[in-house]
Amino acid sequence: MVVGHEPGGDGRVSEASAVDGLDPVASALVTEYLYDQGWSDGLPLVPATEESVKTFLAHTDRDPDEIVARLPQLGRTATVRDVATHAVMAGCRPEYLPLVLTAWDALSAEPSVLGGGWQSTSGPAPLVIVNGPIRSGLGINSRGGVLGPGFRPNATVPRALGLTVRNSFGIVPHKLEQATQGIPGRWTICIGEDEENSPWEPLSVDGGLRPGADAVSAMLVRTCEFVDNRHFADPIEVLRDFADTIQRAGPWIFRHSSVAIVLNPEHAQLFADAGLDKQDVREWIATHAGKTEAELAAVGKGLSHLAEGPFEPDHFHPVLADASPASLPIVVAGSRNAAMSMVVRIFSTWSGRSFPLR
Amino acid sequence: MSSPVTSELEPATAGHVSEYLFERGWSDGLPLVPATEESVQAFLVHTSRDEDEIVARLPQLDREATVRDLAVHAVMAGCRPEYFPVVLAAWDALSAERSALGGGWQSTSGPAPFVIVNGPIRAELGINSTGGVLGPGFRPNATIPRAIGLTVRNSFRVIPHALEQATQGLPGRWTMLIGEDEEHSPWEPLSVDGGLPAGADSVTATLVRTCEFVDNRHFSDPEEVLRDFADTLSRSGSWIFRHSSAAIVLNPDHARVFAEAGMDKQDVREWIVGHASKTEAELAAVGKGLSGQLPDGPFAPDHVHPVFADARPANLPIIVAGSRNAAMSMVVRIFSTWSGRSFPIR
Amino acid sequence: MSGGIIDPTKSRSTVTAAGTDASRPEQLRDLRVGLLENGKRNAAQVLDAVGHVLAERHGTGPLVPLIKKQFAMPLPDDLVDELLAGCDVVVIGVGDCGSCSASAVADGIRLEQAGLPAAVICTDAFETTSQAMAELKGDQAYPFILTEHPIANLTGEQIAQRAGGLAERVAERLLVGRPASEAA
Incomplete structure (x- = not known):
C-alpha cells in the first residue's frame, strides 16, 4: 500500500515504505469532506x-456534559465533549485535552471574551500561557521560536479553541465574526513560560x-510588536x-490600555542583575509609558472629552491604568540567542x- | 475534488494517516x-x-526544490490543485528577495513570507481580501503560505531549534497571504x-516581522491619520540599522x-517618509544612537534620522485590504x- | 453515512426559538419612546435626535433614555423589566461594531417576544453580522434598520441630518411591523 511521498531529500521525491493500515487516498477524501462541511479554519482537519x-475524554475526570464555554448573547454553549471533538479535529494528541479544557476555564473568566x-x-486572538511541569510532559515550546510554528501542542491547542468558536458558537468570518483585518496567527498563540531561564517566579x-503548579493563563490580544534591543549598555535603555x-499612538482607543510583554530571558536577566x-519593571514602565494631551490630539485622539477633561496640552496620560500584573503581565520566553522581546x-x-490544570 | 459519496469515508484511516505524517516529522505542528x-x-x-525545474533554492545549505517538490508540499498543506500556480509564483517572488536567499x-528574527495577490484570480480561487484578511478562515489564504513553510521545513530542512534559529518567532509565520481589495481601493494595485x-494576475512577496495595528476611527482630518x-x-523597538522598510495594509x-x-x-508615502523619524538623542536614550555606527557620524543630539531611506514603493509598499467596518490599518x-x-502567475 | 464523523456544529445545548413581532400600535401619539443606547460613540446622540424628530412629527410622549452598559451582552433582566414598565415602544442602537450590532438585533428580537415593539438601528457595514444573528435566533426575516457607516465621527449637525431620515424608518417599523422595508 502506498503511503505517500517523502517530501524532503535532495529536492527529489522518493516513495516512503508501505505501512499497513494507511490509505492516503481514503484519508484525503475525508479531509476534503471536512472542508466541504464548512468546519475548517482553512487548514486540514x-x-x-x-x-x-472517547480516547480524548479518558484524559479528564470531568463530566462530558459539563458546560465549559458559553456565549450568552448567542445562546451557545460548548460541553467537555464538544471541546474534545474540536481538540481531535485540531490535531491535538489525546493527552492535550486537559490543557484545552483549562484554557477554556481561563477564557471563560475573561470579561473581554464574554463581552463580544x-x-x-479587532479580531483578537487568545494568548494561552502554560506554566509548570506539564510543559515538558507535553513538549510545549517555551524557547526558540516560541510564538512561531513547528510544535504540535503550541499549534493545536489554540486551534482547538478557534474551532470551538467557529463550530460550537457558530462565529464564522464575514458573518458573526466581524474582524476588520484580523491578526496573523489568530488561533496559534500558545506558549510555555521558560521558567528554567527566568530569574523570577512564573506568571x-x-x-x-503556588509556584510549580501546572497552570494556564489566557487573555485576548491584538498584535505582537517586537522590541529588538541587543546592544544595550544599561537596563534603563531597554526599559525606555x-x-x-508601548506608548505608540496607533493602539490608543480608550484612556488606558493593557499590554503583555513576552520577555526574552536575556532581557529578564539584565533586569534581574540590576536588582529589578x-x-x-512594571512600575518603571507604568510610570514612563505615556503621551501628552497634545501628542494624542495631533493624531485625533485627544482625551479632553473625558469627564476629567479638558486637559492642558502638556498633561501626561500614562498608557497603563496601574502597575498590576493584570494591566502588564510579563512572561519570560524565547531563545537567548538574540535580545528581542x-x-x-x-x-x-x-x-x-491563572487556572490550575484539570 | 467533489464531495465523495459519504459511505466511502474512512475516518479511522484518516486519523491514522494524520498521525503517521506527524510522526515522520514533516509537519509544522498541524495536520497534513x-x-x-x-x-x-x-x-x-x-x-x-x-x-x-528548480524554483526555490538555498545555496548556503546546498538545498533546492523543484516544481514537483512544491506540488508535494502544496498537497500536504491542504491546498486545492488550482492554487498551485499561486504557490509557484510566490516562490518566484521569494527567490527574487535578497532577504530570503540571505538567511x-x-x-x-523568524520572519514570515508575506504574500499579496492581485488580479481576477482572487475571485476565482476565493482569496479573502476584505474582513479578517490577515486572520484565519479562508482556505487559499491559509494553505498557500503554509505550503511555503513546509517547503522550507522539508526541502530546505530548516527546522526550529536546529537550523531555524528564531528567538521568539512570529504568530502566524506561515499564514500571511492576502488579496488586495482592488474593488475598494481608490488607487492602482500593488x-x-x-x-x-x-x-x-500576480504575486508579490517579501519577508516581514511583526504587524502593528493603527486603530484610528475618530479622525476629523487625514493628516491626523498620517501622523x-x-x-x-518611528517607534524605536524595531530600530536596528540606519533605515528600515515597512508595508502598510491600509484599510479601505x-x-x-x-x-x-x-x-x-x-x-501618502512621501508624507510618511518626510515625517517618520527619531532624533539622535531619542535613539541614544534607548541605546540605539547612530553616532558610533555610521561613517557620517557623530550626530548632534537634535539630528533627525528618518526611518525610511526613500519614498519608493520598495521601501513602503501600500496594499488596500480589510473590511471598511472600522478604520483600522x-x-x-x-x-x-x-x-x-511583482511576479505574474503563469 | 459519513463513517461516523461527528458534526461539531451540533451542540446538544443549542436553543433557538421562532420569532414573532409584538402587536403594533395604531399611532405613536403620546406613546413613551424608550431610547436604548449601547454606549458607543454618538449612539446616544443619534437616538436622542431620532427621538426628537419622532416627537416633532408624530407627537410622541416622553423620551425615556436608557443605557445598555455591556453592549455585546444580552439585555439584563432588570433592564428588560424597566423597558417593559416604562416604555410603549423602543428604539435600539446604534450597532456599529462586530458584537454590538449582532447584539442589538438579539435585543430587538427579545423585546418583540416580550411584547414591546422595537426598532433596531445598525450601520450598514454590519449588515451581514446583524442578519447572521437574526438567523441564529431563528428569525431570519427580522427587520432591522441600516444607516450608513460610520457614525462615530459625525458632527452634531450631521447627526441631526441623519436623524431626519432615520426617524421615518423607525416610525414605519414601530407602526407597521412586518413586512417593513429593509432599507439599504
Whole structure:
C-alpha cells in the first residue's frame, strides 16, 4: 500500500515504505469532506468520531456534559465533549485535552471574551500561557521560536479553541465574526513560560497559584510588536525602548490600555542583575509609558472629552491604568540567542487569574 | 475534488494517516494531507512548467526544490490543485528577495513570507481580501503560505531549534497571504507598483516581522491619520540599522479618506517618509544612537534620522485590504527590504 | 453515512426559538419612546435626535433614555423589566461594531417576544453580522434598520441630518411591523 511521498531529500521525491493500515487516498477524501462541511479554519482537519473523542475524554475526570464555554448573547454553549471533538479535529494528541479544557476555564473568566471579543472588529486572538511541569510532559515550546510554528501542542491547542468558536458558537468570518483585518496567527498563540531561564517566579504565581503548579493563563490580544534591543549598555535603555513602543499612538482607543510583554530571558536577566524584579519593571514602565494631551490630539485622539477633561496640552496620560500584573503581565520566553522581546497588545484587560490544570 | 459519496469515508484511516505524517516529522505542528503520486499529478496539471525545474533554492545549505517538490508540499498543506500556480509564483517572488536567499529562513528574527495577490484570480480561487484578511478562515489564504513553510521545513530542512534559529518567532509565520481589495481601493494595485500591467494576475512577496495595528476611527482630518502612522513607524523597538522598510495594509476607509483629500499612494508615502523619524538623542536614550555606527557620524543630539531611506514603493509598499467596518490599518515591518517587483502567475 | 464523523456544529445545548413581532400600535401619539443606547460613540446622540424628530412629527410622549452598559451582552433582566414598565415602544442602537450590532438585533428580537415593539438601528457595514444573528435566533426575516457607516465621527449637525431620515424608518417599523422595508 502506498503511503505517500517523502517530501524532503535532495529536492527529489522518493516513495516512503508501505505501512499497513494507511490509505492516503481514503484519508484525503475525508479531509476534503471536512472542508466541504464548512468546519475548517482553512487548514486540514482530523475527523472526530465517537471513538477518537472517547480516547480524548479518558484524559479528564470531568463530566462530558459539563458546560465549559458559553456565549450568552448567542445562546451557545460548548460541553467537555464538544471541546474534545474540536481538540481531535485540531490535531491535538489525546493527552492535550486537559490543557484545552483549562484554557477554556481561563477564557471563560475573561470579561473581554464574554463581552463580544470573538465577534469584534479587532479580531483578537487568545494568548494561552502554560506554566509548570506539564510543559515538558507535553513538549510545549517555551524557547526558540516560541510564538512561531513547528510544535504540535503550541499549534493545536489554540486551534482547538478557534474551532470551538467557529463550530460550537457558530462565529464564522464575514458573518458573526466581524474582524476588520484580523491578526496573523489568530488561533496559534500558545506558549510555555521558560521558567528554567527566568530569574523570577512564573506568571501563574502572579495569577494567584503556588509556584510549580501546572497552570494556564489566557487573555485576548491584538498584535505582537517586537522590541529588538541587543546592544544595550544599561537596563534603563531597554526599559525606555519598551516604553517607546508601548506608548505608540496607533493602539490608543480608550484612556488606558493593557499590554503583555513576552520577555526574552536575556532581557529578564539584565533586569534581574540590576536588582529589578518583575514588579519593579512594571512600575518603571507604568510610570514612563505615556503621551501628552497634545501628542494624542495631533493624531485625533485627544482625551479632553473625558469627564476629567479638558486637559492642558502638556498633561501626561500614562498608557497603563496601574502597575498590576493584570494591566502588564510579563512572561519570560524565547531563545537567548538574540535580545528581542515582544510587546503584546491586550484586548481590553487580563482578569489577572491563572487556572490550575484539570 | 467533489464531495465523495459519504459511505466511502474512512475516518479511522484518516486519523491514522494524520498521525503517521506527524510522526515522520514533516509537519509544522498541524495536520497534513498525505501526498501521493496521484494527488501530486493532479496539482502538476495546473502548470505548464517542467516538474523538474528548480524554483526555490538555498545555496548556503546546498538545498533546492523543484516544481514537483512544491506540488508535494502544496498537497500536504491542504491546498486545492488550482492554487498551485499561486504557490509557484510566490516562490518566484521569494527567490527574487535578497532577504530570503540571505538567511532569512534561519534568522533569529523568524520572519514570515508575506504574500499579496492581485488580479481576477482572487475571485476565482476565493482569496479573502476584505474582513479578517490577515486572520484565519479562508482556505487559499491559509494553505498557500503554509505550503511555503513546509517547503522550507522539508526541502530546505530548516527546522526550529536546529537550523531555524528564531528567538521568539512570529504568530502566524506561515499564514500571511492576502488579496488586495482592488474593488475598494481608490488607487492602482500593488502589482502596478511592482512593474506589471493593471489587472494582471500576480504575486508579490517579501519577508516581514511583526504587524502593528493603527486603530484610528475618530479622525476629523487625514493628516491626523498620517501622523498616527508616522508615530508607529518611528517607534524605536524595531530600530536596528540606519533605515528600515515597512508595508502598510491600509484599510479601505483610510484609503478613501486620503484619496478624497486628493492624495495618491505616492503622496501618502512621501508624507510618511518626510515625517517618520527619531532624533539622535531619542535613539541614544534607548541605546540605539547612530553616532558610533555610521561613517557620517557623530550626530548632534537634535539630528533627525528618518526611518525610511526613500519614498519608493520598495521601501513602503501600500496594499488596500480589510473590511471598511472600522478604520483600522496595519503597519507591517519588512525584514530587510522588498525587491520592488511583482511576479505574474503563469 | 459519513463513517461516523461527528458534526461539531451540533451542540446538544443549542436553543433557538421562532420569532414573532409584538402587536403594533395604531399611532405613536403620546406613546413613551424608550431610547436604548449601547454606549458607543454618538449612539446616544443619534437616538436622542431620532427621538426628537419622532416627537416633532408624530407627537410622541416622553423620551425615556436608557443605557445598555455591556453592549455585546444580552439585555439584563432588570433592564428588560424597566423597558417593559416604562416604555410603549423602543428604539435600539446604534450597532456599529462586530458584537454590538449582532447584539442589538438579539435585543430587538427579545423585546418583540416580550411584547414591546422595537426598532433596531445598525450601520450598514454590519449588515451581514446583524442578519447572521437574526438567523441564529431563528428569525431570519427580522427587520432591522441600516444607516450608513460610520457614525462615530459625525458632527452634531450631521447627526441631526441623519436623524431626519432615520426617524421615518423607525416610525414605519414601530407602526407597521412586518413586512417593513429593509432599507439599504
